[in-house]
Amino acid sequence: MxxxxxxxxxxxxxxxxxxxxxxxxxxxxxxxxxxxxxxxxxxxxxxxxxxxxxxxxxxxxxxxxxxxxxxxxxxxxxxxxxxxxxxxxxxxDLGEQDLYSYRHESWLVRRAFYESALDQIATLHALPESVCVEIKEHLPAEFNAELYRWEQNYFFRNCLGRYFNIDKAELAALAALAPLKEIAKWLASFPRVLVHRDFQSQNVIIQNGQANLIDFQGMRPGLAYYDLASLLYDPYIDVAEAERAELIAYYRGRQLENGITIDGDFDLTLRLCAIQRLMQALGAYGFLGLVRGHKNFLQYIPRAVRSLRHIVAKVDNLKPLASFLEELREESSGAAS
CATH class of the missing domain: 3.30.200.20 (Phosphorylase Kinase; domain 1)
Known part of the structure; x- marks a missing residue:
């Protein structure tokens, strides 16, 4: 228009x-x-x-x-x-300063903005089911095993296939790994809350020192860990391990203040959601960069692959995928195709 x-x-x-x-x-x-x-x-x-x-x-x-x-x-x-x-x-118009634009500031400055963002997302995650039903008819399909599997296949098809030009037979073998199907089923077994679905640094606008959420049209029922992983393992920004640990502790404190107790293995669930989120992001970068022609997204693939490699290596039953990622070159001729 x-x-x-x-x-x-x-x-x-x-x-x-x-x-x-x-x-x-x-x-x-x-x-x-x-x-x-x-x-x-x-x-x-x-x-x-x-x-x-x-x-x-x-x-x-x-x-x-x-x-x-x-x-x-x-x-x-x-x-x-x-x-x-x-x-x-x-x-x-909330302005042009997103969380990403502060990436070169000191941690002292950035931490306050991250905590403000976590305040907002913790409020979303704490909304009771009786409230969430008000918006249910306007939301996309909830996170279930099929959606988690779709994210995995999106990664294999658009990142490993299009960008890295991995052989189709090898891709099929990796995509068929039983532990990936088990992860999808396991994550889908948990109770759901409302999640942003794309909670990363470019979707948080900082205005007057406070975080505001944008691009939330993909909001749906899912796991709070998914949003947390989206921010902490954001491919747009390098978040140090010590910084990540501080933010996890802050978020868990906010959850407790909201009367939410975290059951089960928090670290494992966060790790598996980080794998899912990074697969989704890598698939999107490959698709947007090579199919839609938005080449700027391709620059974030190496950092996202490094994060995925690091996390997958910590999951015992994903050794075949970990070995594959260990040998994967982070740059590819696919970026020029």
Whole structure:
């Protein structure tokens, strides 16, 4: 949709804006099929305009999810106007400083922002089932064994297959490993809470020192460990082991404050969710980089592979996969194809 038309629609829905000074600029970020625009009129007149694909189911539920989260005390952009016919949403502009943009700051600075992000996600995870049913009809399918297996196969197909050009027979053998199926079934056996599903540094906006969540349209019932792993093993940022340990302790403290006791083997469950999340992310990087043409995502594959290798090596029954990853070169000719 042309920017002139977007401006005309903005003026129509927001007649009090200073139309003489209005500008609109595309925001080039992420691999979403949605398009984002920053609308700037004056110092106190800023908006983000989202143009979404009407054919994609989860896009149509963004507004309902945003309003649900806001109602229950989770900081997200406010919704100003929604045009479901055109697939347009005008939302609050929280600024350009995401958690990722602070990656070079000292841990003392970053820790406060990470803790603020964990406060928000812990609040989401603590919502009781009686509250969660309010939004159930607007959510994608819950995490189950089939979805965990899909994530695994997404990794084999789009990362190992497309990016690393691994032989199909070898891929099939790895994908068929019995322990991977067991992990999917085991994770699916736990009670679920609402999870963000893409809780990483570029989806946390820092405004006035506080974390705000964005890109939450994939929210669904799943394991809290999955969100925690998404942030702690974020391929966009190097998080040191000592920093990770501090954040785990902080999150567990927040859970206890919310009256949530953590049963079972916390470390093992977090580790397995980290494997799942990294497989999903690596599959996405391969797909977005080589199929959708967003080559910038390919630069994050080496770091994500290193993290996956490190975690898989700690799981006893995944030795065949650990051995394979140990021999895998982190750079590939697939990046140039």
């Amino acid at each position: 042309r920017t002139a038309l977007l401006l005309r629609q903005t003026r129509m829905h927001f007649p009090r804006l200073d139309v003489d000074q209005i500008t609109i600029k595309p925001i080039e970020k992420g691999g979403s099929d949605r398009k984002f625009y920053r609308i700037d009129c004056a110092a106190d007149q800023k908006l983000i305009l989202v143009k979404y694909n009407l054919d994609r189911e989860e896009n149509r539920h963004y507004v309902n999810i945003a309003q649900f989260l806001d109602t229950h005390g989770i900081r997200v952009p406010k919704i100003y106007f929604h045009d479901p016919v055109e697939g347009l949403i005008w939302i609050e």
